[in-house]
Amino acid sequence: MILLRKLLFPLAILYGIITSVRNYLYDKGILKSYSFDIPVIAVGNLSVGGTGKTPQIEYLIRLLSPHYKVATLSRGYKRKSEGFILADANTNVAILGDEPFQYFQKFPQIQVAVDADRRNGITQLLAQKDKPEVILLDDAFQHRKVKAGFYILLTSYDDLFCDDFMLPTGNLRESRSGAKRANLIIVTKCPSNMTELAQENIKRKIGLDLPIFFSFVDYDDKVYNKTSSLEVGEVKLQEKLLLAGIAKPKPFFDYLQSGNDLVMTFADHHHFTESDILNIKSQAVDKIIVTTEKDFVRLMTHNFSGKLYYLPIKSKFISRQDQFDTLVLKAMQL
Secondary structure, three states: OOOHHHHHHHHHHHHHHHHHHHHHHOOOOOOOOOOOOOOOEEEEOOOOOOHHHHHHHHHHHHHHOOOOOOEEEEEOOOOOOOOOEEOOOOOOHHHHHHHHHHHHHHOOOOOEEEEEHHHHHHHHHHHHOOOEEEEEOOOOOOOOOOOEEEEEEEEEOOOOOOHEEOOOOOOOOOOOOHHHHOOEEEEOOOOOOOOHHHHHHHHHOOOOOOOOEEHHHHHHHHEEOOOOOEEEEEEEEHOOOEEEEEEOOHHHHHHHHHOEEEEEEEOOOOOOHHHHHHHHHHHHHHOEEEEHHHHHHOOOOOOOOOOOEEEEEEEEEOHHHHHHHHHHHHOOOO
């Protein structure tokens, strides 16, 4: 795979030129961006997948929803629907996509919508009788058709955008210079005990005069299903089946795995077929099954006889959380 990516280097150069020209046309106003009269906060990345957008969106929901009417707008990746959808009591994961459906399940106080055309999605949300006061755009850093009021760029500690290269040789959707559009950067999935010196080294490597924050994944102390919960300490000691269909599942497995646990890995946003379900059940036998929260919303409609659990996660800042919160709340006044 590494050799193939190197052989595709000329395509990466071509892709980089195309995206740079596109960004130039937007920057000069030749291609039109649309702005709106309410705060719009875009959360995204320069690379494909696995930077922790979902827990960061959830962090913003917890921060803002006590004070404002919040809506999230996502593309709804791999959903089995088209156009604008506003979640309601009849909505399911197939219609919304796994991440938006997760927001809908966890935060009943907000509006959750999907639309690949973010401009149309925002217009539709603002046409609602109970319209939002702030919209969180999920994975919309490259969606230049909408001009957000505030951009949060995520980059993973173990895969910094400044060390990466354009697709298909690397994982970047656009050149590193796109980071200059951000109002702040969060380096995600850091070690929780990361030193100030290590943080300063990464800041120097990124080399941008922007606020840069560092966050880590904080795991819940329990796993949950629809009706009950188990202590993580207890779960770690028993044989189980660990299952994940996310971009970078290794930290999830490493956190829970012990002894003779079975591990099943699927592609990110995988649609579980009946054959998959039968295979999972046959592998689990008398074991409990522990999965990620994103996978749980896709699996919970299948009958696992109460043996299917999920482990929630949160994004937490290593330091300067108050400063981050202040910058976001200040953006609400733009």
